[in-house]
Each structure stands twice: as C-alpha cells, then as structure tokens.
Amino acid sequence: MEGLLAEINNKKKDLSSGDKYLRRGEAQRAKEEEEARRREEARKRRAEEADAGSSERASKLRKEADAARNASLARLRESRKPTPTSTAGSPAPEEEKERYNLSPDECIRRLRLYGQPIRLFGETDRDRRVRLRAIELEEDRGDKKKSRQDDFKRAVAEREREEAERRARGEVVKTEDKNVEKMKKYTEGGPIDLDLIKTDFKALHPLIYWYFKALLKEWEEYLEARDDEVKRTAQGKLAVANHAQSAQNLKPLFRGLKNRDLAEDVVRHLAEVVHFCQRRLYSKAQDAYLRLSIGNAAWPIGVVSVGIHERSNQGKISDNVAHVLNDEVSRKYIQAVKRLMTFAQTVRPPDSIAQMMG
Structure with a gap:
C-alpha cells in the first residue's frame, strides 16, 4: 500500500513540474540555435587558424627579405674588393673595365672636345673616365643628330680660331693653289662626256675629283670676298x-676618287651630277643626286621570302642601293656634294627657271 502511494506521489510531481510534450516551433528553434552555435564555433576556429597562418607567412617573408638583404650586402662587399686575374692569364671583368685608363689631362682634353664639363660635383677620376667612355660609345652607336651638332660646333670653333689667328698675324688669305694648273686642265675642257662610263671608266675619277676640288676652292674664295660686316653676322658665320664642315666631310670622297676604289655606281652617279651641273641643268643633276643618295629601289615587301621559290624581282632590289644609308661617312660626303651643287647654282644660275633645283 505504501509503495502504491509513493508511485502516485511521483506521478503527481512529474505532472506539476511542466508540460509533457514540446511544440514543433520550440523544437525547430532549439535546432536552429544549436546550428548557429556550431557555426560560430567553426568560424572562430577558422579565424584562429588563419591568424596563425598569416603570422607564419609574415615571419617567412621577413626571413626571406633579411636573407636577400644580407646577400646583396655580401655581393656589394665582394665587388668592392680587388679581383685578381685568373690562372689562365685572362683578365677579370673588373680589370677589363679598368683597361680604359686615361691620364687626367687626356680625359679633360677629350671631354672639352665633346663640349662636356671636365668635372661633375662629387665625381672621382674613375667616374669621369666612365662618363667619357659612355659619351664615346654613344658617338660610336651613331646618335646622328648629336653627332651632326658636335661636328658643326667643332667646325665653327675651328674656323673662328683660324680667323682669329689670321687677324692677329695680319695675314691675307691666299687664293693661290699649287694645283691650279691641274684644276684648269680638267675643268676647262667642257662638260664630262658620259660616254666615258662605257668606254673609259677610270678617266672619270680625276674629272670628278678636280671639279669638286675647284668648286670647293671657288666657294672658299666667294666667302672670303664678302664684306667684314657680313662675315661677322650669324648667317655669315654659318x-x-x-x-x-663640307671640306672636312669630302676628304673620304677625294681619297676614294684619288685611289680609284669607290663603288662603280657611286662614280657613275657622281659623273652624272658633275655633267649636268657643268651644263647648268640643275634639275637633272638633282635627279642624279637622288639616285645616288636614296636610290630608286622598291621596298622588298611581299617580294622576297614569300614562298619556297626565288622571286625574279629579288635581283632588282639589290641593285639600286641607297648609299646615304650605308654608313655615316657616305652620308656626310653625299650631303657635302649637295651643298656644292647648291653653291654652283648660286654662282652660275641656269638659263631657265625650270632647270633650277627645288
């Protein structure tokens, strides 16, 4: 009886403590809260792992940067040390650089020749030699615009120096030349016969040589005959x-004509230029000059190396070469020839305006 009463009391306690069943909403809410708690725990765990990884990467990057800096400092210290020559007798790279070793006076002279300052602020003798070498290499690589400016400046300075010395000595420019007789012999015989190109090609060299020599001498006398006021102007000095500058640039041409080692097509075009200038047909002389300087060859686009067969026009492309583009020496003396043609037209104008150069 007592056991039955105890069981009844327990059931009453359970019924009085709360509801026996859960609603569906409450169960769903409890499930969602559990999932949110799990997601939050997973997020925190991933954030902790990411922080640990970033700190590891940062420490790794710091170590790599320190190693690179130490290596660069070591290379710098090694480069400052003198490098001995190898056992085979070949010079080391640093010694190869030091081969370009000039005395300070020679270095100063060359820098002044190029119109450069002889010493920059904080510059050592070795830095000055390196700067001079860079300037000379720039000249050798063919910086054409700067080279032309330097040539012109040197020509102006040389001419002004000669004029100053001549005025200081009180000398008069001598127009006599020991080769006047040869000039008259080769220039007073009338225009060059273009048939000599086929009959006697070697006879063209002295004719062209003495014509340009005589024209250059006449140009000099024409400039000396001007008034002093005109000579002192900027145009007169120019x-x-x-x-x-033209006299200096024509020296390779005169040397080639004297030794008869110029290319045949160059001599042929020069003979045409001289022939038409002597006849005062400057328009035709300009056409011959253009054939000499830039040629009349077609651009080899779509003609050569198109297929496996050789094209018939390939031989035509290599004939008429633009000689002004061959090298700097050719460009300079061909440009000087054009100046002589302009002077010839000035002192001996053509009979018709149609025969003038443009």
Whole structure:
C-alpha cells in the first residue's frame, strides 16, 4: 500500500513540474540555435587558424627579405674588393673595365672636345673616365643628330680660331693653289662626256675629283670676298662653318676618287651630277643626286621570302642601293656634294627657271 502511494506521489510531481510534450516551433528553434552555435564555433576556429597562418607567412617573408638583404650586402662587399686575374692569364671583368685608363689631362682634353664639363660635383677620376667612355660609345652607336651638332660646333670653333689667328698675324688669305694648273686642265675642257662610263671608266675619277676640288676652292674664295660686316653676322658665320664642315666631310670622297676604289655606281652617279651641273641643268643633276643618295629601289615587301621559290624581282632590289644609308661617312660626303651643287647654282644660275633645283 505504501509503495502504491509513493508511485502516485511521483506521478503527481512529474505532472506539476511542466508540460509533457514540446511544440514543433520550440523544437525547430532549439535546432536552429544549436546550428548557429556550431557555426560560430567553426568560424572562430577558422579565424584562429588563419591568424596563425598569416603570422607564419609574415615571419617567412621577413626571413626571406633579411636573407636577400644580407646577400646583396655580401655581393656589394665582394665587388668592392680587388679581383685578381685568373690562372689562365685572362683578365677579370673588373680589370677589363679598368683597361680604359686615361691620364687626367687626356680625359679633360677629350671631354672639352665633346663640349662636356671636365668635372661633375662629387665625381672621382674613375667616374669621369666612365662618363667619357659612355659619351664615346654613344658617338660610336651613331646618335646622328648629336653627332651632326658636335661636328658643326667643332667646325665653327675651328674656323673662328683660324680667323682669329689670321687677324692677329695680319695675314691675307691666299687664293693661290699649287694645283691650279691641274684644276684648269680638267675643268676647262667642257662638260664630262658620259660616254666615258662605257668606254673609259677610270678617266672619270680625276674629272670628278678636280671639279669638286675647284668648286670647293671657288666657294672658299666667294666667302672670303664678302664684306667684314657680313662675315661677322650669324648667317655669315654659318656659311663659313658649312664650308669648313663640307671640306672636312669630302676628304673620304677625294681619297676614294684619288685611289680609284669607290663603288662603280657611286662614280657613275657622281659623273652624272658633275655633267649636268657643268651644263647648268640643275634639275637633272638633282635627279642624279637622288639616285645616288636614296636610290630608286622598291621596298622588298611581299617580294622576297614569300614562298619556297626565288622571286625574279629579288635581283632588282639589290641593285639600286641607297648609299646615304650605308654608313655615316657616305652620308656626310653625299650631303657635302649637295651643298656644292647648291653653291654652283648660286654662282652660275641656269638659263631657265625650270632647270633650277627645288
């Protein structure tokens, strides 16, 4: 009886403590809260792992940067040390750089020749030699615009120096030349016969040589005959400098004509230029000059190396070469020839305006 009463009391306690069943909403809410708790725990765990990984990467990057800096400092210290020559006798790279070793006076002289300052602020002798070498290499690589400016400046300076010395000595420019007789012999016989190109090609060299020599001498006398006021103007100094520069640039041409080692097509075009200038047909002389300087060859686009067969026009492309583009020496003396043609037209104008150069 007592056991039955105890069981009844327990059931009453359970019924009085709360509801026996859960609603569906409450169960769903409890499930969602559990999932949110799990997601939050997973997020925190991933954030902790990411922080640990980033700190590891940062420490790794710091170690790599320190190693690179130490290596660069070591290379810098090694480069400052003198490198001995190898056992085979070949010079080391640093010694190869030191081969370009000039005395300070020679270095100063060359820098002044290029119109450069002889010493920059904080510059050592070795830095100055390196700068001079860079300037000379820039000249050798063919910086054409700067090279032309330097040539012109040197021609102007040389001409002004000669004029100052001549005025200081009180000398008069001598127009006599020991080769006047040869000039008259080769220039007073009338225009060059173009048939000599086929009959006697070697006879063209002295004719062209002495014509340009006589024209250059006449140009010099023409400039000296001007008034002193005209000579002192900027235009007058420019004309004198052009003459001096042309005389300097024509030396390779005169040497080639004298030794008869110029290319045949160059001599042929020069003979045509001289022939038409002597006849005062400057328009035709300009056409011959254009054939000499830039040629009349077609651009080899779509003609060569198109297929496996050789094209018939390939031989035509290599004939008429633009000689002005061959090298700097050819460009300079061909340009000087054009100045002589302009002067010839000035002192001996054509009979018709149609025969003038453009």
